[in-house]
Amino acid sequence: MALPETRITSLQNTRVKAVVALRQRSTRDERDEMIIEGYRELKRALDNQIRPKALFHCRELFMGSNEPALIERCREIGTELFECAAPVFEKMSYRDRPEGLLAVAPQIHFSLTDLTLPANPLIVVAEAIEKPGNLGTILRTSDAAGVHAVIVCDRCTDIHNPNVVRASIGTLFSLPVVEASTSDTLSWLRKNGIQVLAATPHAELEYYSTNLSTGTAIVVGTEQYGLSHAWMDAADLKVRIPMLGQADSLNVAAATTILLFEAVRQRRTSPSHTPAMG
Numbered sequence: 001m002a003l004p005e006t007r008i009t010s011l012q013n014t015r016v017k018a019v020v021a022l023r024q025r026s027t028r029d030e031r032d033e034m035i036i037e038g039y040r041e042l043k044r045a046l047d048n049q050i051r052p053k054a055l056f057h058c059r060e061l062f063m064g065s066n067e068p069a070l071i072e073r074c075r076e077i078g079t080e081l082f083e084c085a086a087p088v089f090e091k092m093s094y095r096d097r098p099e100g101l102l103a104v105a106p107q108i109h110f111s112l113t114d115l116t117l118p119a120n121p122l123i124v125v126a127e128a129i130e131k132p133g134n135l136g137t138i139l140r141t142s143d144a145a146g147v148h149a150v151i152v153c154d155r156c157t158d159i160h161n162p163n164v165v166r167a168s169i170g171t172l173f174s175l176p177v178v179e180a181s182t183s184d185t186l187s188w189l190r191k192n193g194i195q196v197l198a199a200t201p202h203a204e205l206e207y208y209s210t211n212l213s214t215g216t217a218i219v220v221g222t223e224q225y226g227l228s229h230a231w232m233d234a235a236d237l238k239v240r241i242p243m244l245g246q247a248d249s250l251n252v253a254a255a256t257t258i259l260l261f262e263a264v265r266q267r268r269t270s271p272s273h274t275p276a277m278g
Helices: 014-021 025-031 039-047 067-076 086-092 132-144 162-167 182-191 229-234 252-269
Strands: 006-008 033-037 054-057 080-084 101-106 122-127 149-153 177-180 195-199 216-220 237-240
Touching: 014 054, 014 086, 025 033, 033 039, 033 162, 039 067, 039 101, 054 067, 054 086, 067 080, 067 101, 080 086, 122 132, 122 182, 122 252, 132 149, 132 162, 132 252, 149 182, 177 182, 182 229, 195 229, 195 252, 216 252
Parallel strands: 006 080, 054 080, 122 149, 122 216, 149 177, 195 216, 195 237
Antiparallel strands: 033 101, 054 101
16 A cells, blocks of 8 residues: 655755765665656666655656656555655755655665676776766766676775766666676676776777677776776777877766777677677
């Protein structure tokens, strides 16, 4: 039976304070919870069988007419519902322009052993990405390119950061995202016969001169320092993206996009390619 809906009008409500506290990584990890804010993000979560514990909504802030349908979907799966006055919702929101939907949901945890791969898988390994927006964009691009898994190594950014969810437009929920150490990831890639491609501006080989239609892990590194020695030493291929101007490198999310869609191009023209899921 659906739980009765509660209206919140006080900024001092304990539920409101609990949501605000989830902006802190330590609180998210302690509670094993995360924030999902926005229509597209919540819809993708629900479409991928994420079951929010609580949903806070404010009709005054809705940006369209489809929000009530998502509220009903949450009601049907037993999510606790809270209707909020606009000032209350705005206090909880981390967005400049709140959309009137904010859910609290369990965190997502995948391990390397959870991954089931097809022939010739396409993997993204993101090492120590510092900015939530870049990590979220990498996830969004990975979803668009049909990547089979994203592995976040030696994390600097929490994958459950609200800004990762936002920048990914909810694609955090549409593909397996694993957090693992570099050593464990390298061992897993070797065990599964997946070649390691390291992107670095110091390589001689240009990215389109390599074979990306076989099982490949595209490894990208930190915005400031690039890939660690462990990944550079382990790389089967080292490639660069030609830079014709004064800049010597691209934003890590932009570089990932270029490399992934070269893999997509090759795989669509390769007779032996097994299509990526998507």
